[in-house]
Amino acid sequence: MARTSTAAVHHGAFHPLRVTAVDRLTADAVAVTFAVPPELRETFRYTPGQHIAVxxxxxxxxxxxTYSICTPVLGAEGPEAVQVGVRLVDGGEFSTYALKELAVGDVVEVLPPAGRFTLAPRAGSFAAIVGGSGITPVLSMAATLLATRPDARFCLIRSDRTAASTMFLEEVADLKDRWPDRFQLVSVLSREDQQAGLVSGRLDQERLATLLPTLLSVESVDGWFLCGPYGLVQGAEQALRALGVPRGRVHQEIFHVDDGASPAPSRSGPPVHATLTATLDGRSGSWPVEDGETLLDSVLRHRADAPYACKGGVCGTCRAFLVSGEVRMDRNFALEPDEVEAGYVLACQSHPAGEEVELDFDR
Structure with a gap:
């Protein structure tokens, strides 16, 4: 079965972008800049905090x-370039390639910006708690906000292993120099002593619950943005909850999940012989779901253009609206609670819980 509508979203369409710079940030991280040709600038228009998939x-x-865009949004005509930060991951195929082989002039296939961990510039007070490479989307948020909204303030609390491993150190220092009255920076090193400022150590729930009220008026912050490893984000969320921060003001994005510290996938229950109907880029089809496979895998067997990147429930690229039926998700580190309540699921983590399921990737 197939039907066509007028939608033309093209979720899974990659575009070849030429590399214009590969800048060394630390011994294990680089900033990669891609040129965006004029005909794609509208396609690659992004909100601070969004990411691209390569x-x-x-x-x-x-x-x-997936890698978050770290540059600010300042032009009205769409970006002439997008830049991402790439940190080397043990065994990481793309990160190893980016640090050791990728060069100016190379062409990489890139998906347009996506993601809902965003901060559209507006008046108010905002704060972020980040760890390691979690600085990348927040750097775009802070730089854009401070440059475009003189009625906004931003507090950045960042945790890194050592000073030498700190990504975008100069860029963050520049924000402090340019807007000293509206940008507050607190840096914590977990594996290195500091000569001034806070003592070293890990930013866990207990420490954050004590630290945050001494830095700013917690109740007056209009939006909290948590980004980094699972443990840091979870501890920060729990600390904010203990301080009485409403859930709707807290936004999070996980950059790394340790399997031992995160909820294990739940694959209990007998196999369900189901049929999946999916709408993608205005075209719909219905197919059987094979035992044990996710709904994303079911779609990919028939539609190679289905959107996905990490397949780990982290990036949110495969987000889809559950039109009908029931599903169970193994993991969810990408969707906000209000998105789940509204009916959205991660196709890469979803399995049918009934005989008929319908997803819409275009909503």
Missing amino acids: RRVANGSEVRR
């Missing part, structure tokens, strides 16, 4: 990874 085919296999 694709590379090597040795006959495809690798997809």
Whole structure:
């Protein structure tokens, strides 16, 4: 079965972008800049905090990874370039390639910006708690906000292992120099002593619950943005909850999940022989779901253009609206509670819980 509507979203369409710079940030991280041609500037228009997915085919296999855009949104005509920060991950195929082989002039396939961990510039007071490479989307948020809204303030609390491993150190220092009255910076090193400022150590729930009220008026912050490893984000969320911060003011994005510290996938229950109907880029189809596979895998068997990147429930690229039926999600580190309540699911983590399921990737 197939039907067509007038929608033309093209969720899974990659575009070849040329690399214009590969700048070393630390011994294990680089900033990669892609040129955006005039005909794609509207397609690659982004909100501060969004990410792009990159694709590379090597040795006959495809690798997809997501990286947050770190540059501010300042132009009205769409970006002439997008820049992302890439940190080396043990065994990471794309990060290894980016640090050791990627060069100016190379062409990389890139998906348009996506994601809902965003801060559209507006008046108010905002704060972020980040760890490691979690600085990348928040750097775009803070730089854009401070440059475009003189009636806004931003407090950044960042945790890094050592000073030498700190990404975008100069860029963050520049924000402090340019807007000393509206940008507050607190840096914590977990594996290195500091000569001044806070003592070293890990930012856990207990420490944050004590620290935050001494830095700013917690109740007056209009939006909190938590980004980094699962443990840091979870501890920060619990600390804010203990301080009485409303859930709607807290936004989070996980950059790394340790399997031992995160909820394990729940694959209990007998197999369900289901049929999936999915709408993607205005076209719909219905197909059987094979035992044990996710709804995303079911779609990919028939639609190679289905949107996805991490397949780990982290990036949110495969977000879809559950039109009808019931599903169970193994994990969810990407959707906000209000999105889940509204009916959205992660297709890469969803399994049918009934005989008929319908998803809409276009909503």
